[in-house]
Amino acid sequence: MTQVPVADGIFTWPSAEPQLIGSQCGECGIVTFPSQDSCPRCASTAMAEHLLARRGTLWAWTTQDFPPPSPPYAGAGGKAFEPFGVGYVELPGEVKVETRLTTADPNELTPGIDMELVIVPFRTDDEGNEVVTFAFRPAGEAS
Numbered sequence: 001m002t003q004v005p006v007a008d009g010i011f012t013w014p015s016a017e018p019q020l021i022g023s024q025c026g027e028c029g030i031v032t033f034p035s036q037d038s039c040p041r042c043a044s045t046a047m048a049e050h051l052l053a054r055r056g057t058l059w060a061w062t063t064q065d066f067p068p069p070s071p072p073y074a075g076a077g078g079k080a081f082e083p084f085g086v087g088y089v090e091l092p093g094e095v096k097v098e099t100r101l102t103t104a105d106p107n108e109l110t111p112g113i114d115m116e117l118v119i120v121p122f123r124t125d126d127e128g129n130e131v132v133t134f135a136f137r138p139a140g141e142a143s
């Protein structure tokens with residue numbers, strides 16, 4: 001099965017150690033994710049690609065217990081839907097990333113724990129490709 005990223009320019013793929021693709025302002029140094037053409041802080045257009053750290057800490061999270069509105073949500077709906085965790089992972093010195101989490105188990109998720117970027121299957125498209133997206137998992141979790 002061919003794996004294709006859910007969107008171009010979100011993360012490096014294929015890669016043994018994928019990284020999220022953000023941007024950094026050449027004027028004030030702020031880091032954004034996703035990448036932006038102009039700086040949200042100083043409005044400079046001197047934005048350069050910036051690959052983000054693969055590890056961070058869990059800042060806040062919740063559980064998505066029902067399918068989000070579609071579009072933009074393009075994952076499984078109806079009975080095929082499985083609840084998943086969503087949250088913010090703070091990458092040190094970079095940015096807080098809004099992300100899917102690999103678990104929605106409160107016993108595994110505590111603010112401040114180490115989190116690691118992973119690429120996970122998301123859905124199968126009409127051509128039979130496996131669409132993959134990014135998520136963060138607790139860094140101590142077995143793969």
Ligand SMILES: [Zn+2]
Pocket residue numbers: 025026027028029030039040041042043044
């Ligand atoms: Zn700026």
